[in-house]
Amino acid sequence: MSPRTARVLLVCFALAAAVDLLSLLAGFDPGHRIAKPLLMPLLAAYAGVRGAPRLLLAALLLGWCGDLALMSDADPAFLAGMASFAAGHVCYLVLFRRTARVRDLRLVGAYATVLVALVVLLWPGLPAGLRVPVAGYSLLLTAMAYGATRLGPPAALGGALFMLSDTLIATGVADWPQLPKAAFWIMLTYIAAQFLLVRGVLGPLAARPARVAAYGEMRSTTP
Numbered sequence: 512m513s514p515r516t517a518r519v520l521l522v523c524f525a526l527a528a529a530v531d532l533l534s535l536l537a538g539f540d541p542g543h544r545i546a547k548p549l550l551m552p553l554l555a556a557y558a559g560v561r562g563a564p565r566l567l568l569a570a571l572l573l574g575w576c577g578d579l580a581l582m583s584d585a586d587p588a589f590l591a592g593m594a595s596f597a598a599g600h601v602c603y604l605v606l607f608r609r610t611a612r613v614r615d616l617r618l619v620g621a622y623a624t625v626l627v628a629l630v631v632l633l634w635p636g637l638p639a640g641l642r643v644p645v646a647g648y649s650l651l652l653t654a655m656a657y658g659a660t661r662l663g664p665p666a667a668l669g670g671a672l673f674m675l676s677d678t679l680i681a682t683g684v685a686d687w688p689q690l691p692k693a694a695f696w697i698m699l700t701y702i703a704a705q706f707l708l709v710r711g712v713l714g715p716l717a718a719r720p721a722r723v724a725a726y727g728e729m730r731s732t733t734p
Contacts, residue, residue, distance in 0.1 A: 520557040527553055528702045535695040543694075544582065550702060551575035558709050566606040567712050573599035574705060581680075586640070589684075593648050596677075600655040603708065607658035610712065618660055626653040629678060636685030645681060652677055659708060666711020672704035 527549040534542030555563075555571040573595050580592030630646050637645055652674055659670030679697045683689055690696055 517557055517560045520553055520560060524550065524553040524557060524706075531702075532695060532699060535698060536692060547578055547582065547698070548575070551578060551705065554705060554709060558713065561713050563709070563713060564606060564610075566602045566609075567709065570599040570602035570606070571705065571709070573602065586638075590641075590644060593644060597648050597651050600651040603655045604651075604658050606712065607655075607661055610662065618657060622653050622657040625674070626650065629681070633681050633685045636687065637681075638684070641684065645684075648677075649681075659711060662711040663714065665707045665714065669704045669707030669711060672700045672707065676700035676704060 527546045530542055531546035531550065534540070534546060551571050551574050555568050555575070558567055558571065577592040577595035577599065580588045580595060583589075626649055630649055633645065634642055656670030656674045660667040676697050679690070679693060679700070683693060
């Protein structure tokens, strides 16, 4: 696929994101329901054109399944959506282990502290049937966010924003006071998170051909 195709897909993703976010701000539910299901397929198509690994595409498409499930207010749909996102986090974790080179163990304590604090604070307000699933999901989400730090600043920010987005959802389930236009902030942080994770994964992949080409030129000019 040509770079032009990738640019067109990225523009389409940006337009879908803009429609979704503006619809949430305006309280126009049909716009949200049309735009939201387009987001992850467009981002996955863009990543695929850029040569993304299958695990990245799987994570995005599992996120899409989660998006569809969370468009319903029913408890079974919420659990299905959480399970789908959890599977996506597993894909990200495996992908990060394969592609990442830098590991900062100093961050383990920070992420572990955030995890414990979130679970302890949210636990009393969560419905009894969601407490254990939310705790398990939070563990996977935090592990993914920490793993993303190994790919550099864009992916690290993406992982942190994913945690923030899901924390906003969890506080709503726990019946905490919510920000004005809470759905807007949830989607804004989620869309940014997925895009930054894609950028973090694709960055090292894009750099490899350049390094290979440079090495080939050096070899060809060596006597």
